[in-house]
Amino acid sequence: MPDAAAAWTADLDLLTGAARLAGARALDFFRKGPEVWWKNEGRSPVSAADFAANDILKKELLSARPNYGWLSEETDDDAARLDCETVFVIDPIDGTRAFIAGKDIWCVSAAVVHRGRPVAGVLFAPSLDELFTAAAEGPALKNGRPVSASEPDAGRPIRIAAAEDMAHGLEPNMAGGVQRISHVPSLAYRLAMVADGRIDATLVKRNSHDWDLAAADLILSRAGGGLVTLDGAPLSYNRPTVSHETLCAAGSARLSGLVEAARHLSGH
Template sequence: MSNPANPWTADLDLLVGAARLAGARALDFFRKGPEVWWKNGGHSPVSAADFAANDILKKELLSARPNYGWLSEETDDDAGRLDCETVFVIDPIDGTRAFIAGKDIWCVSAAVVHRGRPVAGVLFAPSLDELFTAAADGVALKNGEPIHVTEPDASRSTRMAIPEDMTQDLHRGLSGGVHRISHVPSLAYRLAMVADGRIDATLVKRNAHDWDLAAADLILSRAGGALVTLDGEALLYNRPTVSHETLAAAGLSRLSGLVDASRHLAGH
């Protein structure tokens, strides 16, 4: 429900409705062998479900906010977005490989970015019936209930979902070492797992894109955490270049230690 004290809650409501529609459409294809194409030199799959969900999101969102810019993984980029203060940043299915394989961890990622930072964000995982939401200055919610990052606990290791080749030297840099969680196929969902406390932290390999990150970035920040560069800087979105360098995500009380322990992984 919109909150007059926070102008971005109306946009959040819009994102939620569109994401639910797009997620329902994607489910029509799930585990039914959708047609698949390969892009980026054959390294990145895209399915008929991605395009169908993207079409719904674009129609629902731009019809309601025609003055907003548009950036989506499954739409040819339009440099006109750079002239817009406010932009929709969309990944119709984050975790397409998992989707194609019939695995449940994939989600619709939808954000509103204003002057370079996300101000409304939604992650909807329809196969899991999970909805993560946040608006600027609001509370991060999962299925309507507040979520929060974990606090440091000296009695146990840091639970991290990271690629195996990024665990190098982290055991020595982090108090208590690292307990590596198995691969999470959706990057946006992995960041949501930090936000709701199922894991303590994660690292993001270079070349993640705005659409992978923007919604989850806001949800994590409203849950008491942050997604930053290995220089400790917040991310800016809707730039000419939409990819990012190696990143770190954790609760604020863990973040400086994680960044310090991870700087040698810059460029991964």
């Protein structure tokens, strides 16, 4: 693709505008008792706000890039995306349970994935007035200001967001100890917290999905961190199977140590 960096920057602008529109639409439903349905055999809620935000994203993005594929949590999957080199990967509301409960930590997650890796990504948390953005080869920004993942600090334990059993399983293998951070209801936002240094790391339970991860993966990478499997490999997106195994995320200087300490948690 000629001048790929400029193309991904243009895609980032497109994602940002669409995410802002979708977030504003979701706010119309926030704390107003939107209708809720249950999917995946009653395990996952979806609200009228999710569908309304998804409709805006699909219209805005595909009208501008009709040759791109489409993968969204709230759209029936179409295998035609597998024939596309470049795909939109969308979660109209990441953190739907928090949204329904009237909690602020939820966000619109929107990414462009090219040949299996994200090249533009946006996380917009309208209730917090926070916008995270990144494009390939560019900086990670939060509300227009660069952010960076934290560096190791021998003087304190690693601050990690993880399920209690995973954090306890990790602690014996971390020399400085572990400080477990309370639950963050949006996975994408949790990864953004690693990107901006509010927490040092997170462990992601198996069965997360492309739409939870793609935008945040790029933002974290451009902030000097990484999201990897327990083999230390980067993630590949837009595959036939869109779910993932147990994952680790941290700043690059501590990522390999975290992976080694967490390897026995495979299958969590």
